[in-house]
Amino acid sequence: MKILHNPRCRKSREGLKILEDSGLQFEIIDYLNDPLSKEEIKDLLSKLGLEPIDLVRKNEAIWKENYKGKTLSADQIVSALAKHPKLIERPVVVVGNKAMVGRPPENILKILP
Numbered sequence: 001m002k003i004l005h006n007p008r009c010r011k012s013r014e015g016l017k018i019l020e021d022s023g024l025q026f027e028i029i030d031y032l033n034d035p036l037s038k039e040e041i042k043d044l045l046s047k048l049g050l051e052p053i054d055l056v057r058k059n060e061a062i063w064k065e066n067y068k069g070k071t072l073s074a075d076q077i078v079s080a081l082a083k084h085p086k087l088i089e090r091p092v093v094v095v096g097n098k099a100m101v102g103r104p105p106e107n108i109l110k111i112l113p
Contacts, residue, residue, distance in 0.1 A: 002027040002112075003102075004036075004092040015102035022112055026093075029111040038070035041078050044092065047099035052077035053090050055101070063087055085092075 003019055004011045019026050036044065050076050052074045055088060056063060060083045072080070081087050091102040093111055099112040 001025065001093065001095045002029050004031045004088065004090055004094075005096055006022060006030075006032055006086075006090050009090055011103060011105055014105035015093065015108050016047050018102075018105055019093065019112075024031040024112065031088065031090075032061045035082060038075075038078050038082045041081050044094070045078075047094060048092070049098055049099065050101075052081065053062045053064075055081060057087050057089055060084075081085075 001019075001024060003012075003016060003026060005013055007030075016028070037053050041052075041055075045055060047057065053072075056077065058064075058068070063080075067077075067080055089101050089103060091105070091108070092104060093108050095111050095113060098111055100107050102108045
């Protein structure tokens with residue numbers, strides 16, 4: 001089990017607390033300092049059952065300034081997420097072949113074993 005975590009994000013910290021309180025073993029992925037590759041993002045999207053646009057934080061300045069209002073293919077959105085990891089919704093918890101966006105953080109409880 002792992003969590004894509006941004007320590008500066010309140011929702012991400014709340015999600016991390018849920019995992020800590022669960023007593024289960026997990027790995028913290030600092031995806032801002034160690035960005036996911038395009039292939040890792042595609043794999044994550046598959047586990048989430050989401051389209052690339054559904055993983056985008058659309059209120060981020062990077063999105064608004066560079067991508068908003070443009071017609072982008074799924075691959076172009078994945079490339080944007082790989083180039084700008086800050087655009088990835090957080091936290092994301094991965095358990096085996098399933099994943100869940102922790103918005104709200106209580107969603108994480110749905111995926112815990």
